[in-house]
Amino acid sequence: MSNIPAELKYTKSHEWVSDNENGTVTVGITDHAQALLGDLVFVELPETGKTLEAEEPCAVVESVKAASDIYAPLAGEIVAVNEKLEDEPELINSDPYGEGWIFKMKLADPDALASLLGADDYAAEADQ
Amino acid sequence: MSQRTALYDQHLEANGKIVDFAGWEMPIHYGSQIEEHHRVRRDAGMFDVSHMVIVDLEGRRTREFLQRLLANDVGRLKAPGKALYSCMLNEQGGIIDDLITYHVTDDYFRIVVNAATRDKDLAWIGRQAAAFDVTVTERPEIAMIAVQGPNARDRAMSVLTEGEARQAGELAPFFGRFIGPYFIARTGYTGEDGFEIMVTDHQAPTLWSRLREAGVGPCGLGARDTLRLEAGMNLYGTDMDETTSPLESGLGWTVAWEPAERDFIGRAALEAQRATGGLKRFVGLVLEGRGVLRGHQRVFTDSGAEGETTSGTFSPTLQRAIAMARVPADIGERCEVEIRGRRLPARVVKMPFVRNGQSLID
Numbered sequence: 001m002s003n004i005p006a007e008l009k010y011t012k013s014h015e016w017v018s019d020n021e022n023g024t025v026t027v028g029i030t031d032h033a034q035a036l037l038g039d040l041v042f043v044e045l046p047e048t049g050k051t052l053e054a055e056e057p058c059a060v061v062e063s064v065k066a067a068s069d070i071y072a073p074l075a076g077e078i079v080a081v082n083e084k085l086e087d088e089p090e091l092i093n094s095d096p097y098g099e100g101w102i103f104k105m106k107l108a109d110p111d112a113l114a115s116l117l118g119a120d121d122y123a124a125e126a127d128q
Numbered sequence: 129m130s131q132r133t134a135l136y137d138q139h140l141e142a143n144g145k146i147v148d149f150a151g152w153e154m155p156i157h158y159g160s161q162i163e164e165h166h167r168v169r170r171d172a173g174m175f176d177v178s179h180m181v182i183v184d185l186e187g188r189r190t191r192e193f194l195q196r197l198l199a200n201d202v203g204r205l206k207a208p209g210k211a212l213y214s215c216m217l218n219e220q221g222g223i224i225d226d227l228i229t230y231h232v233t234d235d236y237f238r239i240v241v242n243a244a245t246r247d248k249d250l251a252w253i254g255r256q257a258a259a260f261d262v263t264v265t266e267r268p269e270i271a272m273i274a275v276q277g278p279n280a281r282d283r284a285m286s287v288l289t290e291g292e293a294r295q296a297g298e299l300a301p302f303f304g305r306f307i308g309p310y311f312i313a314r315t316g317y318t319g320e321d322g323f324e325i326m327v328t329d330h331q332a333p334t335l336w337s338r339l340r341e342a343g344v345g346p347c348g349l350g351a352r353d354t355l356r357l358e359a360g361m362n363l364y365g366t367d368m369d370e371t372t373s374p375l376e377s378g379l380g381w382t383v384a385w386e387p388a389e390r391d392f393i394g395r396a397a398l399e400a401q402r403a404t405g406g407l408k409r410f411v412g413l414v415l416e417g418r419g420v421l422r423g424h425q426r427v428f429t430d431s432g433a434e435g436e437t438t439s440g441t442f443s444p445t446l447q448r449a450i451a452m453a454r455v456p457a458d459i460g461e462r463c464e465v466e467i468r469g470r471r472l473p474a475r476v477v478k479m480p481f482v483r484n485g486q487s488l489i490d
Contacts, residue, residue, distance in 0.1 A: 038156075038157065038160075038161055038350070039160055039161050039162040041162075041420060041442035042418060042419060042420045042442065042449075044419075044468075060468070062419075062420040062442070064161050064162065064350060064354060064441055064442055064444070065156075065161070065350065067420065067422070086418065
């Protein structure tokens with residue numbers, strides 16, 4: 001069974017979202033997603049400063065098997081990216097909710113966070 | 129209908145992640161495809177390849193039959209036990225399948241063909257065999273375990289009886305023979321030394337367990353694919369198929385033109401291709417920067433002419449993206465590959481990329 005921390009928010013496309021409580025969020029992919037993808041070998045990070053709509057593809061993670069898009073969970077602007085992943089994409093496998101974070105964004109509407117899935121709803125989603 | 133090999137329970141027990149492969153429930157990996165890949169390059173790993181199709185061909189005219197059926201010439205198989213890699217072509221020179229032939233005796237050859245092409249292969253072989261009075265017997269009750277890596281032979285011999293181990297140890301590269309209850313061949317699909325061991329379904333789980341106890345780790349089809357790609361070995365259905373010629377698939381070396389009077393199926397078509405010229409080249413590509421090459425990406429030469437990758441991956445050994453590509457003949461030492469709308473520089477190299485654990489590209 002994969003790890004789904006209760007304090008995070010989630011999307012159907014398997015991103016996790018952590019509220020930094022200053023109008024920004026940190027985004028990565030879930031333990032379930034990294035397990036499905038297998039060993040990650042490349043991450044194409046978004047550009048800092050880029051403005052995104054909700055559900056807009058903004059990054060790519062590639063495993064030995066396949067490439068997979070990462071989507072902006074909500075509308076906002078990219079304010080930081082995890083450059084460590086350029087040399088160590090496997091951090092997403094080893095620590096998906098910690099060192100394997102992918103980007104931070106400033107939300108256009110911080111209240112929109114409430115529209116994302118909670119851990120229980122995501123667990124049901126991931127189970128399918 | 130999904131099929132399982134005799135080792136299915138062993139895969140579950142080893143935490144194999146099971147996927148469908150050509151109608152078989154096979155392990156894609158047992159946790160980490162990359163670790164399994166490195167294990168084969170550095171030590172010893174094993175693959176269940178029981179889904180592959182073993183076919184015995186028997187009869188006085190078997191050699192003659194295979195000289196008609198295959199683009200490579202079994203006439204080259206002088207010594208008993210010698211193996212030969214070949215394409216089986218249609219009349220248009222397209223590749224029906226690629227296969228290995230083992231010369232057991234002059235009237236007994238064993239071939240191993242791909243699982244995904246089983247039905248059409250057996251139909252084609254059966255049709256061609258009729259004129260030669262050759263008996264075609266599929267051997268679905270035989271499993272096959274490929275033990276590969278620099279330590280593979282030692283580990284495998286350690287689970288055999290003394291007599292069996294001695295005979296296995298005497299096998300030269302690309303030879304195979306019946307040894308005890310097994311057919312053991314010093315062949316593989318990884319670019320490493322090792323054995324492919326054919327064993328009855330009944331005995332396969334015991335052999336698998338003993339190999340594990342001897343320190344041979346199970347490896348899935350995922351690692352098998354990255355290993356074969358690094359080794360510059362084509363995958364049927366991906367790098368070539370019935371619409372492609374061996375001459376445009378990097379397999380010209382497997383076409384035996386001599387003796388000129390040997391009329392193998394597809395020969396006339398290949399001769400016409402050769403005479404016409406303008407054939408594409410089949411090359412290795414190494415991506416210069418970051419990214420991952422995949423099959424079906426567009427390749428551009430300096431002149432702007434276009435080709436295509438046939439398979440690509442991130443090479444765990446080289447730590448860079450590599451691919452096989454079918455490209456215009458004017459390709460130079462460099463080209464560009466289009467990845468997600470961007471053209472990235474790649475180097476054109478001679479394959480294999482890796483052999484016996486060593487990079488061959490720098």
